[in-house]
Amino acid sequence: MAVSHYNCCLETDADMSGVPEKQIGSQGLRKRILQKGVSWQTPFRGDEVEVHYCVRVKDGLYFDSSRDKGTPFRFKLGQCEVIKGWDEGIATMKKGERAIFTVPPDLAYGDGGSPPLIPPNSTLIFDVEMISWNTIRDITGDGGILKKITKEGEGWATPKDADEVLVKYEARLENGTVASKSDDGIEFCITKGYLCPAMSKAVKTMRKGEKADVSVKFSYGFRHFGNGNTQINGDIPPNSNLTIHLELVSWKSVIDIMGDRKILKKIMKVGEGFDRPNEGSVAKVIYIGKLENGTVFERKGSDKEPFEYTCLEEQINEGLDRAIVTMRKGERAMVTISYDFVRGRDFSEMVSQESMLLYEVELIDFTKEKPFWKMDTREKIEPSERTKHDGNVLFKAGKFWRASMKYERECYL
Missing domain, CATH: 3.10.50.40 (Chitinase A; domain 3)
Structure with a gap:
C-alpha cells in the first residue's frame, strides 16, 4: 500500500525526538503522548473501543491507516482480537488522547511477521487516537450476561433487590426476530423479576436513564413471557441466545x-x-x-x-x-x-x-x-425519669421493641 494520506502521522523517528516517552510494562512497549485526553478515565478489559490509527515498520513508511479507509477501527480490549502491544497500550489511553506507540516484535507479530507488509522481528510504530469506548461488563462472571452501555445514566445510584423499576426494552433472538418488547415501559419488582433472569441482573447495575445492549446466553434467557404489555412474535427455539436493548427509565426505592x-x-x-x-x-x-x-x-x-x-x-x-x-x-x-x-x-x-x-x-x-446536648442538668432530669418509667411499663406489658427505644433514649439524657 502507498504511503498514507493521513497527514497527522509523524514520518520519521526524528520528528518524535522532542516528545517525552515512557515505558509501559516490562517487555519494551513505549508510548509518547502527542495530545492529552479530556478525562481521567481509561477503558477496562472487555470494553469495546473505537480508535483511528496509522502504522509503519520502524524506519519505514506508513502503510495502513483507518482514516484512509474512512471508518474508525473497533475491537474488544483484552480479548486477543489485536496484537498484545495494542491490548496493553490502548488500555492506558483516555478519551481524545493521541499517542505514538513503539511496539517490539514480541508484542507484535514476532519471528514470523505478517508478510508481505511486516517482515519477521519487526518493531512497529503506531499513531493512535482514542475516539471513545463502550463499557462492556460481564455481569455474571461467566460470560452469560454481557452489558454494553450505549448511553450513560445519571448520578451514581443503582436499584436494589426490593426496588420497583420502570424499564423500556426490546428482546431479539439471534436471527433478529423480536421476541418481546415494551415501548411504553413496564414496571416490576427486581426480586420477582420479569421476562427472564437477565433483566433483573442487568438492571441492578444500571443508573437512571442508562441505556444498554444486553447479550444473554440461553441459560439466563426466557423462563416465562409477559402479559398484555408485551408482544411475542413467533415460537422461541430451544437454547436461544438473546439481545435485549434495555433502558432504565426510573425506579422507586422499597x-x-x-x-x-x-x-x-x-x-x-x-x-x-x-x-x-x-x-x-x-x-x-x-x-x-x-x-x-x-x-x-x-x-x-x-x-x-x-x-x-x-x-x-x-x-x-x-x-x-x-x-x-x-x-x-x-x-x-x-x-x-x-x-x-x-x-x-x-x-x-x-x-x-x-x-x-x-x-x-x-x-x-x-x-x-429539644436535643439533649442543648439541655441543662435540670432539663435532663425530668424527661430522663419519665422515659425510664415509660420503658418499664412497656417492658412489663411485653412491648419489648418500644421499651428498648425508651431505654436507649434514656441513656442519652
Whole structure:
C-alpha cells in the first residue's frame, strides 16, 4: 500500500525526538503522548473501543491507516482480537488522547511477521487516537450476561433487590426476530423479576436513564413471557441466545423497615434534607389506609389540616408509625403492613391472616424535641425519669421493641 494520506502521522523517528516517552510494562512497549485526553478515565478489559490509527515498520513508511479507509477501527480490549502491544497500550489511553506507540516484535507479530507488509522481528510504530469506548461488563462472571452501555445514566445510584423499576426494552433472538418488547415501559419488582433472569441482573447495575445492549446466553434467557404489555412474535427455539436493548427509565426505592418484610415502604416522592422524626416528635401527616381489595378503612388529615400526632406513642397503627419515623419532610410513600399489626384494630375482622394493609402517607412536617446536648442538668432530669418509667411499663406489658427505644433514649439524657 502507498504511503498514507493521513497527514497527522509523524514520518520519521526524528520528528518524535522532542516528545517525552515512557515505558509501559516490562517487555519494551513505549508510548509518547502527542495530545492529552479530556478525562481521567481509561477503558477496562472487555470494553469495546473505537480508535483511528496509522502504522509503519520502524524506519519505514506508513502503510495502513483507518482514516484512509474512512471508518474508525473497533475491537474488544483484552480479548486477543489485536496484537498484545495494542491490548496493553490502548488500555492506558483516555478519551481524545493521541499517542505514538513503539511496539517490539514480541508484542507484535514476532519471528514470523505478517508478510508481505511486516517482515519477521519487526518493531512497529503506531499513531493512535482514542475516539471513545463502550463499557462492556460481564455481569455474571461467566460470560452469560454481557452489558454494553450505549448511553450513560445519571448520578451514581443503582436499584436494589426490593426496588420497583420502570424499564423500556426490546428482546431479539439471534436471527433478529423480536421476541418481546415494551415501548411504553413496564414496571416490576427486581426480586420477582420479569421476562427472564437477565433483566433483573442487568438492571441492578444500571443508573437512571442508562441505556444498554444486553447479550444473554440461553441459560439466563426466557423462563416465562409477559402479559398484555408485551408482544411475542413467533415460537422461541430451544437454547436461544438473546439481545435485549434495555433502558432504565426510573425506579422507586422499597425499604424493609424491620428486615423481615412485615413493613415495606415504597418511596413515591423523595423528601427534603436528611432529618427524620424520632420518638416524641410531633408529626403532621396525611394518610389513607386501604385493604387489599381497595376498601378504605381509615383516613386522617388533609392538605388544609394535616393530622397531628406524637411519634411512637401508640396513637396510630404501630407499623405505620415505624414507617413514618424513617421519612423525610415532604416525602410520600406507599407502606405495606402485614397482619401482625392488625390485631386489636376495629377492622381486624375484615382482614385475613394472609392479607396486607396498604397506607398512602405523606409527611407534611414534624417538630423534634429539644436535643439533649442543648439541655441543662435540670432539663435532663425530668424527661430522663419519665422515659425510664415509660420503658418499664412497656417492658412489663411485653412491648419489648418500644421499651428498648425508651431505654436507649434514656441513656442519652
